[in-house]
Amino acid sequence: MRMSLAQRVLLTWLFTLLFLIMLVLKLDEKAPWNWFLIFIPVWIFDTILLVMLIVKMAGRCKSGFDPRNGSQNIKKKAWYLIAMLLKLAFCLALCAKLQRFTTMKLTYVFIPLWALLIGGMVELGYNIFYVRRD
Numbered sequence: 001m002r003m004s005l006a007q008r009v010l011l012t013w014l015f016t017l018l019f020l021i022m023l024v025l026k027l028d029e030k031a032p033w034n035w036f037l038i039f040i041p042v043w044i045f046d047t048i049l050l051v052m053l054i055v056k057m058a059g060r061c062k063s064g065f066d067p068r069n070g071s072q073n074i075k076k077k078a079w080y081l082i083a084m085l086l087k088l089a090f091c092l093a094l095c096a097k098l099q100r101f102t103t104m105k106l107t108y109v110f111i112p113l114w115a116l117l118i119g120g121m122v123e124l125g126y127n128i129f130y131v132r133r134d
Helices: 005-027 040-061 067-098 111-129
Strands: none
Touching: 005 040, 040 067, 067 111
């Protein structure tokens, strides 16, 4: 299950374009859709990414795999999985708030996004300053 860079870019742009078109139609009040429907392209794209990530992580379980070769790689994949789950939590909380399913404060809705951004900054700092150069 390998995709070329051009295919990944095209898929990303396609789902982003679909999401933005649906968002504009909702914000202009041309479409009376539910907020959960507006985010379907985002969730489809995230599902594709999660499946690809899980398949790559499950590949480590096959016989003959030497775990010493990719210990850093599994940490990176675990961070990607956590990041995807935080993004999913943010999208679900945002849709619930916009659809008025919950009376949660907006501050609480953004907690997963803030955790994702702080984690991304920590990862960036780690990759810039603490990675050994050979």
